[in-house]
Amino acid sequence: MVDGTEISILVVAGGRGSRAGEGLPKQYRRLAGKTVLARTLEAMGASAPGARLKVVIHPDDRALYAQSVAELSDAARAAVSEPALGGATRQESVRNGLEAVARESAPQIVLIHDAARPFADPALIARAVAAARAHGAAVPGVPLNDTVKEIDAAGFVVATPDRARLRAVQTPQSFRFPLILAAHRAAAAAERDYTDDAMIAEAAGHAVHVFPGDLANFKLTTPEDFARAMDQIKAPSVAPGSGNLTDVRTANVLTDVRTGQGYDVHAFAEGDQVWLGGVSIPHSHSLAGHSDADVLMHAITDAVLGAIAEGDIGAHFPPSDPQWKGAASTIFLEHACKLVRARGGMIAHIDATVVCEAPKVGPHRDAIRASLAEIMGVDIGRVAVKATTSEKLGFTGRREGIAALAIATVRLPE
Numbered sequence: 485m486v487d488g489t490e491i492s493i494l495v496v497a498g499g500r501g502s503r504a505g506e507g508l509p510k511q512y513r514r515l516a517g518k519t520v521l522a523r524t525l526e527a528m529g530a531s532a533p534g535a536r537l538k539v540v541i542h543p544d545d546r547a548l549y550a551q552s553v554a555e556l557s558d559a560a561r562a563a564v565s566e567p568a569l570g571g572a573t574r575q576e577s578v579r580n581g582l583e584a585v586a587r588e589s590a591p592q593i594v595l596i597h598d599a600a601r602p603f604a605d606p607a608l609i610a611r612a613v614a615a616a617r618a619h620g621a622a623v624p625g626v627p628l629n630d631t632v633k634e635i636d637a638a639g640f641v642v643a644t645p646d647r648a649r650l651r652a653v654q655t656p657q658s659f660r661f662p663l664i665l666a667a668h669r670a671a672a673a674a675e676r677d678y679t680d681d682a683m684i685a686e687a688a689g690h691a692v693h694v695f696p697g698d699l700a701n702f703k704l705t706t707p708e709d710f711a712r713a714m715d716q717i718k719a720p721s722v723a724p725g726s727g728n729l730t731d732v733r734t735a736n737v738l739t740d741v742r743t744g745q746g747y748d749v750h751a752f753a754e755g756d757q758v759w760l761g762g763v764s765i766p767h768s769h770s771l772a773g774h775s776d777a778d779v780l781m782h783a784i785t786d787a788v789l790g791a792i793a794e795g796d797i798g799a800h801f802p803p804s805d806p807q808w809k810g811a812a813s814t815i816f817l818e819h820a821c822k823l824v825r826a827r828g829g830m831i832a833h834i835d836a837t838v839v840c841e842a843p844k845v846g847p848h849r850d851a852i853r854a855s856l857a858e859i860m861g862v863d864i865g866r867v868a869v870k871a872t873t874s875e876k877l878g879f880t881g882r883r884e885g886i887a888a889l890a891i892a893t894v895r896l897p898e
């Protein structure tokens with residue numbers, strides 16, 4: 485979840501949904517009792533409390549829109565402002581929406597999202613906001629599984645771009661508000677047509693960053709997509725105690741479940757604190773070794789890397805490289821999680837055990853879980869941290885150092 489203050493979320497719902505077939509425009513069709521638009525607004529609103537939601541609608545759809553708004557929770561309904569009216573193309577609809585936002589407020593960041601993508605999850609939205617703050621213009625992208633050909637008018641291949649460098653981009657696309665408003669105005673003045681907002685930022689000369697998207701965040705375009713959406717909604721939750729839509733739909737798509745294990749040891753040295761899972765714990769000694777010697781974070785990083793068969797922490801961040809001396813170990817875990825997301829996957833669960841006589845881990849357990857959950861971009865309920873002594877046996881029993889063990893469960897697309 486992100487702090488939505490100073491953020492506007494523009495949801496474009498002004499299309500006709502001609503490729504989706506059936507009577508109603510697709511954003512007003514029902515999925516398990518709720519309209520697609522209501523699902524999209526709930527998902528966006530819940531992920532960024534405090535953000536304003538502006539919907540762009542077709543002038544003929546006022547009554548349908550009002551019905552969808554009536555389905556919203558009180559919190560989501562309170563965040564929704566007067567709708568703007570769309571244009572003949574998505575680009576025009578977005579521009580109308582941006583102009584309406586500009587008349588009402590001056591947000592720092594705007595997320596532009598298709599109403600037809602009801603499965604954006606909080607982690608994706610947090611990545612979108614962070615990327616816009618860092619880069620000014622950013623879009624979620626997922627790797628391609630098919631080889632892509634560029635063809636000529638006669639249907640012959642003219643080029644085969646390197647697939648590893650290609651991404652299929654989604655929404656929410658995120659921008660500093662003045663940047664994308666100016667870029668849209670320039671595109672309209674130049675009478676140029678573009679299929680997404682990133683292209684409009686690119687045409688205005690801005691560098692657009694691509695951050696990891698989410699395969700589950702697909703756009704409802706064809707009748708088959710509605711069947712897939714129903715599968716995602718109906719699928720039983722596999723995440724104990726979660727039961728929310730995000731877990732349900734993600735679990736259904738990511739059916740290749742992998743497990744990795746990690747183990748690490750660091751010896752005590754002079755000092756007055758140890759780092760465990762990104763939390764500093766006062767102690768009579770510190771830990772020595774690679775980076776900040778966060779033994780727990782290292783074990784978890786190795787477990788995540790193990791689950792995707794990507795070697796170990798030393799292979800990615802060699803201890804011989806002076807740049808990692810004293811570095812925060814968060815970098816390593818973030819990197820491992822990024823590799824999982826780059827494959828379209830997610831961290832389903834972490835179970836870790838710290839072995840030491842001291843310091844006592846129990847009082848810091850929840851802070852450590854919260855820290856790890858934030859670094860990995862997962863719910864805290866997916867992170868278990870336990871601790872044990874070794875009954876005064878062995879090196880941990882002699883208080884010579886700390887050991888940590890971890891198991892990571894990762895879900896990947898088939």
Ligand SMILES: Nc1ccn([C@@H]2O[C@H](COP(=O)(O)OP(=O)(O)OP(=O)(O)O)[C@@H](O)[C@H]2O)c(=O)n1
Pocket residue numbers: 496497498499500501502503504511540570571572573574575577578598599600601703704705
């Ligand atoms: N004039 C338009 C066209 C599209 N959109 C919105 O842009 C999003 C992505 O567009 P797309 O999936 O192409 O929707 P439609 O244009 O409705 O679909 P189709 O092309 O099949 O008619 C949708 O949420 C759609 O409602 C819009 O606000 N105004």
Ligand SMILES: C[C@](O)(CO)[C@H](O)COP(=O)(O)O
Pocket residue numbers: 574598653654655679680681703
């Ligand atoms: C914006 C978009 O969803 C990014 O993938 C896509 O370009 C919209 O295309 P459409 O033809 O308007 O559906």
